[in-house]
Amino acid sequence: MPRSKYESIYKDLKQKIEEGEYAYQALLPSEHQLILSYGCSRNTVRRALSNLVADGYVQTLPGKGVRNIYQAVEQASYTLGSIESFQESSLRNRRRGSTRVLQFMELTADQKIAARTGFPEGAELYYVQRLHYLDQKPLIINHNYFLKSAVPGLSADIAGKSVYDYLENTLHMTIVNSKRTVTVEKITQIDEKYLELNVDDYNCLAVITSQTYNSDGVMFEYTQSRHRPDYFRFQDNAIRRKSS
Amino acid sequence: MPRSKYESIYKDLKQKIEEGEYAYQALLPSEHQLILSYGCSRNTVRRALSNLVADGYVQTLPGKGVRNIYQAVEQASYTLGSIESFQESSLRNRRRGSTRVLQFMELTADQKIAARTGFPEGAELYYVQRLHYLDQKPLIINHNYFLKSAVPGLSADIAGKSVYDYLENTLHMTIVNSKRTVTVEKITQIDEKYLELNVDDYNCLAVITSQTYNSDGVMFEYTQSRHRPDYFRFQDNAIRRKSS
């Protein structure tokens, strides 16, 4: 259950919007009305609302109110702005996901790896190569590098289930933020083989590289995710900041 | 100049971080110290800091402080999470950008266009097709649909300069948010021709579709941006929200 009041208000409103309680383009109850409904202060209501703004669910219009601009997304998609594991994404999209571990090994970061990943040279790492399936179809190849000192006891067995579940529920690590970059790259032979792609069809794929930090401020993971282009979809909501 | 106190604090801190005033992984001054420096309340400082967190510049560690995790990006990139026009991106990356208008016409949304763009059927639209160059190299083809009632007086001449400048400074429209989706698509003949791509090399490109809303809550723009894959790079910072 949510540990804070603004979170539960946020979730409640989010659910109501998703369920269609407010028409598209209609105004939500005003802040004052929400204060009365939830029995809290204005700041708490505003904090919940600002999360919905960040999600692209609503727009606040000074002098007018808060407008619902949520539109349901038809197909499976990965949402930017939040961090989800493959398992969580599968669940959210109500598909059956499975994972196959292609490689699991320990290595030490040489200069080349250090430059690419951002880990310091000489760092002890786990390297995991995995193939993710959705409904029996191979969609993503993941190349993960985990910092051994931050993720002790990682094994091929754990990698086959959910690393994030292990991190959060067994090691009690708190994952904070993840810097991500999306690019388009040429297909490699490995991609072609495991993702069952035909070069005559697509000769590129979508690549997401990410650096993930925990609550100790340590970058403990560097990942390159290579996605089948025909099933790749990334969503984002951008907010225009007032310029200088 | 910033219209609010928290904005100017945010910008000041952001600049100091970019200039390397705080070492990577070092702690920033505590909230209390910032209160004294800037002569404001704690909430105002915290608001500035939360913007830096959203940017992926810093991490807040309860009980410890605020840690700098900013690392300069080497190459030109488009930043997700904010809305920038092509002109603004060019400027930020210190490159000379130019724009060529390939097509400019008025049309009425039929059922097909309505379904794809999200505009209501029968809406009067401007359609603009543009080619964006960076340092003489064609990088992006843009297909824009603008709602005529919200963007009156748009012309090919304006489209050749900066539409956003026209919207904000002439029409005094306030752009609020933009829902975006990144996908990978097959190259079309138009892409091949104008982006000077060779199908034997890349046969796909990165596509960003976006729906942009103004402060009246009206979706006034639908855009499909087709990017040369070898110059495409999208950045994002994701924050993990506590789960239920």
Added chain:
DNA sequence: ATATTCAACTTGTTCAAACAAGTTTGCGTG
């Protein structure tokens, strides 16, 4: 010397209040 405890820090959440500024409504005047 080592272990424990506590005080002094840090950030996180919530409340209450005040003023600014934008939009709507309706009333009254011309």
Added chain:
DNA sequence: CACGCAAACTTGTTTGAACAAGTTGAATAT
């Protein structure tokens, strides 16, 4: 009827305060 103005809304910014919870380091007790 039309217009203008003011009152009653709306969200945006800022302040100040209080308590919770996590971290650190010094003082104390073993």
